[in-house]
Amino acid sequence: MAKAKNATRRGERELAFQVLYGLSFTPARTLEELRRSFRTSPDNLVRSEESGVPVETCGFSWELVEGVWSNSDALDKAITKFSHNWRVDRMGRVELTLLRLAVFELLFRNDVPPKVSINEALELSRQFGEGNAKNFINGILDAVAKALESGELQRSVTSAN
Numbered sequence: 001m002a003k004a005k006n007a008t009r010r011g012e013r014e015l016a017f018q019v020l021y022g023l024s025f026t027p028a029r030t031l032e033e034l035r036r037s038f039r040t041s042p043d044n045l046v047r048s049e050e051s052g053v054p055v056e057t058c059g060f061s062w063e064l065v066e067g068v069w070s071n072s073d074a075l076d077k078a079i080t081k082f083s084h085n086w087r088v089d090r091m092g093r094v095e096l097t098l099l100r101l102a103v104f105e106l107l108f109r110n111d112v113p114p115k116v117s118i119n120e121a122l123e124l125s126r127q128f129g130e131g132n133a134k135n136f137i138n139g140i141l142d143a144v145a146k147a148l149e150s151g152e153l154q155r156s157v158t159s160a161n
């Protein structure tokens with residue numbers, strides 16, 4: 001049973017990553033634009049066609065997309081704090097999207113253990129990122145996790161939890 005839940009969450013994370021990556025090219029300015037981008041993402045359109053059911057803005061992938069979008073300033077601040085000599089605006093879009101997604105989980109999702117967030121980001125990095133990006137992402141996420149553990153950073157609670 002747990003394996004099926006993890007497999008589902010992995011797919012939901014991948015979908016959230018793809019939507020957020022697309023938003024790095026065409027940002028949503030309002031929540032309604034964000035909903036439209038989510039509903040019309042290629043993977044959601046395929047799911048909708050296959051099932052015959054329109055995609056709703058609910059579920060784990062939507063919570064991730066909306067959470068990253070709503071908290072991007074706080075996420076970028078945390079990433080900047082631990083990305084020594086790397087400004088957020090100089091990072092690759094894939095790497096920055098993966099970092100935002102994982103840091104959101106680390107800081108805002110109490111239902112996801114830090115090790116899971118890090119591991120999932122590294123798996124997505126293997127799938128979508130450059131070969132050497134894994135070490136860069138792992139270093140920043142490990143530093144964020146250690147800062148949470150030491151109390152240097154505090155977890156926040158979102159309404160989705």
